Amino acid sequence: MLGNVSPRRRREFAWGRHHAREALRRLGFAPVPILSRGDRAPLWPPGGVGSISHSSSDCGAVAGRSSDVLALGLDIEDEEPLGADLLPIICSSAELQRREWSSNRFGPKLIFVIKEAVYKLYSPVTREFLDFQDVSVRTGDHTGLFEAEIINPEKPTSFGSRTINGIYLPFRGGILALAVRFRGA
Ligand SMILES: CC(C)(COP(=O)(O)OP(=O)(O)OC[C@H]1O[C@@H](n2cnc3c(N)ncnc32)[C@H](O)[C@@H]1OP(=O)(O)O)[C@@H](O)C(=O)NCCC(=O)NCCS
Incomplete structure (x- = not known):
């Protein structure tokens, strides 16, 4: 399934799948191989949804029952700050003005990790690509909750909505964001 890749990538893939299978097992799913789609998105077993992420030093997976959760998007990033040259690529002008990350120790990397998580849900x-400028993120009053809006009107909604919510938190020296769309929300 992976083809000719480095040992590091093979390990990373195996760890991601290990965590994903474990998350599914805890929900009562029978063990099944988690294959990948052509675009690398994991293929979850019937009745399940999930997401996998790796940072340079860590790896994690989340899973849910489709009866409760329609889609999940997980991203884990290490603590290395976002390069200044990347700021205008990752952040919209409104986000740059709001600077809602200013009291967060990860700075604008907060916006990056959230957008990656949103992309993995969306x-x-x-089956659409999202550019960083297609999404606007609000982290508001630093409670660890975010709201992301698909602001490019040419992009389809997901589950009939342009808004995607989730949480962010420090994770093993780095930062993690999880985008969640609950059924019925
Ligand atoms: C897909 C992408 C988000 C992965 O993020 P990353 O930080 O490079 O890598 P991560 O380790 O966190 O995630 C990789 C895992 O995500 C999953 N994944 C890959 N493509 C995916 C997709 N299209 N949708 C959902 N999950 C995907 C896979 O499980 C993959 O690991 P695996 O190949 O070992 O199974 C990134 O490579 C990408 O293509 N980004 C461009 C688009 C984007 O980020 N837009 C943001 C604007 S909102």
Whole structure:
């Protein structure tokens, strides 16, 4: 399934799948191989949804029952700050003005990790690519909750909505964001 890749990538893939299978097992799913789609998005077993992420030093997976959760998007990033040259690529002008990350120790990397998580929730469902400028993130009053809005009107909604919510938190020296769309929300 992976082809000719480095040992590091093989390990990373195996660890991601290990965590994903474990998350599914805890929900009562029988062990099944988690294959990948052509665009690399994991293929979850019937009745399940999930997401996998790796940072340079860590790896994690989340899973849910489709009866409760329609889609999940997980991203884990290490603590290395976002390069200044990347700021205008990752952040919209409104985000740059708001600077809602200013009291967060990860700075604008907060916006990056959230957008990656949002993409992982959004793209498997819509089969659409999202550019960083297609999404606007609000982290508000630093409670660890975020709201992301698909602001490019040419992009389809996901589950009938342009808004995707989730949480962010420090994770093993780095930062993690999880985008969640609950059924019925
Ligand atoms: C897909 C992408 C988000 C992965 O993020 P990353 O930080 O490079 O890598 P991570 O380790 O966190 O995630 C990789 C895992 O995500 C999953 N993944 C890959 N493509 C995916 C997709 N299209 N949708 C959902 N999950 C995907 C896979 O499980 C993959 O690991 P695996 O190949 O070992 O199974 C990134 O490579 C990408 O293509 N980004 C461009 C688009 C984007 O980020 N837009 C943001 C604007 S909102």
